[in-house]
Amino acid sequence: MASEKPTCRWGIVSTGFIASWFVDDLALDRPDANVKHVIQCIGSSSLEKGEAFAAKHCPNSKPAIYSSYAEVYADPDVDCVYIGTPHSFHKQNCLDAIAAGKNVLCEKAFTINAREAREVFEAAAKKGVYVHEAMWLRHRPLVADLTKLLHQDKVIGDVFRMSSDFGFYMDIAGLPETSRLKDPKLGAGTLLDIGVYSLTWAILALDPDSPKNSQTPKLLAAQTQKNGVEVLSSVILHYPSSGRQGMITSTTLSDAPSDVVCRILGTEGYIDVTGLAPSHPASFTVYTKKKDGGGFEEASRSNYTDIGHGFVHEADDTALDIAAGRKESPIMPWKETIRVMEMMDEIRKQGGTKYPQDDE
Numbered sequence: 001m002a003s004e005k006p007t008c009r010w011g012i013v014s015t016g017f018i019a020s021w022f023v024d025d026l027a028l029d030r031p032d033a034n035v036k037h038v039i040q041c042i043g044s045s046s047l048e049k050g051e052a053f054a055a056k057h058c059p060n061s062k063p064a065i066y067s068s069y070a071e072v073y074a075d076p077d078v079d080c081v082y083i084g085t086p087h088s089f090h091k092q093n094c095l096d097a098i099a100a101g102k103n104v105l106c107e108k109a110f111t112i113n114a115r116e117a118r119e120v121f122e123a124a125a126k127k128g129v130y131v132h133e134a135m136w137l138r139h140r141p142l143v144a145d146l147t148k149l150l151h152q153d154k155v156i157g158d159v160f161r162m163s164s165d166f167g168f169y170m171d172i173a174g175l176p177e178t179s180r181l182k183d184p185k186l187g188a189g190t191l192l193d194i195g196v197y198s199l200t201w202a203i204l205a206l207d208p209d210s211p212k213n214s215q216t217p218k219l220l221a222a223q224t225q226k227n228g229v230e231v232l233s234s235v236i237l238h239y240p241s242s243g244r245q246g247m248i249t250s251t252t253l254s255d256a257p258s259d260v261v262c263r264i265l266g267t268e269g270y271i272d273v274t275g276l277a278p279s280h281p282a283s284f285t286v287y288t289k290k291k292d293g294g295g296f297e298e299a300s301r302s303n304y305t306d307i308g309h310g311f312v313h314e315a316d317d318t319a320l321d322i323a324a325g326r327k328e329s330p331i332m333p334w335k336e337t338i339r340v341m342e343m344m345d346e347i348r349k350q351g352g353t354k355y356p357q358d359d360e
């Protein structure tokens with residue numbers, strides 16, 4: 001007899017943009033999946049919003065709708081809470097869920113700064129619950145295949161440099177004052193919102209020991225603020241032990257002009273990762289040095305098709321971790337989240353971007 005698939009009953013906290021994509025993917029009919037997802041309940045600032053969200057994004061189920069997040073944490077039928085609020089609320093939402101004994105998957109940026117992240121993981125360790133930063137990029141099959149080719153098979157020789165630019169035009173001045181993209185109290189700025197993906201590509205491309213024994217590179221950063229909101233970040237990373245370097249940027253001043261979301265250079269060739277954005281890679285092409293003469297030639301191309309919006313890998317991995325009794329994701333363990341937050345703290349320190357929470 002076939003064994004039962006692990007089931008994860010989700011409590012959804014907030015009904016914003018990314019929560020809708022995540023829940024769409026939980027609701028997909030995937031008979032071949034090795035886990036089962038149940039949308040148990042939805043918590044929102046208003047019952048009406050929760051009901052409208054469920055009607056649109058939960059076509060085949062009837063989750064309980066709550067007009068508070070606290071009721072999600074208190075629901076005995078929830079195995080894991082998904083947090084999709086603005087970054088500035090992540091710390092408190094996580095702490096409240098943890099205090100209720102719940103496992104947590106919390107959107108990136110995990111918190112506003114590394115101090116807040118440490119506080120959350122300390123609470124999780126004390127309570128003995130699972131907590132995982134929803135850095136969905138790391139869960140993509142494309143990333144697993146690419147990092148194997150780079151660091152184990154060494155298809156482009158020794159990697160020495162990478163670059164990744166996340167450009168996403170936003171008329172920040174035209175947004176309402178309450179928007180999380182405009183209000184510094186809500187963590188507005190490109191680095192935590194989209195720059196974290198360029199930074200993740202740098203780590204994936206340059207650090208073969210991530211996430212288990214990651215190194216911390218030296219950082220040289222500049223940031224530009226407009227009307228109090230950081231709109232452009234540029235960072236050079238340098239790994240002293242290998243000499244590898246990365247150049248990464250993020251901006252809301254313009255869309256990216258090309259579909260190359262990350263370029264990785266090695267002594268024997270290079271790899272272009274292409275897609276909609278650094279958060280949405282779709283393909284990568286390996287170019288190797290021509291045998292005779294200069295230049296490069298295409299050696300292979302790998303294409304990937306998203307299932308739904310692309311969140312199923314992260315959701316399935318989380319459900320499997322919880323079913324196996326793990327407290328951390330092996331793909332995004334606690335110390336890696338803290339290290340990324342520490343790097344973003346350092347970039348903001350050099351770039352002059354401060355959030356009110358930094359002084360707490």
Ligand SMILES: NC(=O)c1ccc[n+]([C@@H]2O[C@H](COP(=O)([O-])OP(=O)(O)OC[C@H]3O[C@@H](n4cnc5c(N)ncnc54)[C@H](OP(=O)(O)O)[C@@H]3O)[C@@H](O)[C@H]2O)c1
Nearest residue numbers: 014015016017018019044045084085086087107108109193
């Ligand atoms: N993984 C990804 O690809 C991805 C993409 C975009 C965003 N994100 C992350 O997800 C988080 C949310 O981003 P989003 O774009 O989904 O935001 P959003 O559309 O503004 O939604 C945020 C939701 O949080 C709740 N909320 C509670 N207090 C709020 C406040 N004071 N202001 C605004 N919303 C408040 C609201 O839900 P209720 O009213 O229902 O409670 C709101 O709908 C951010 O941390 C962001 O970095 C991740």
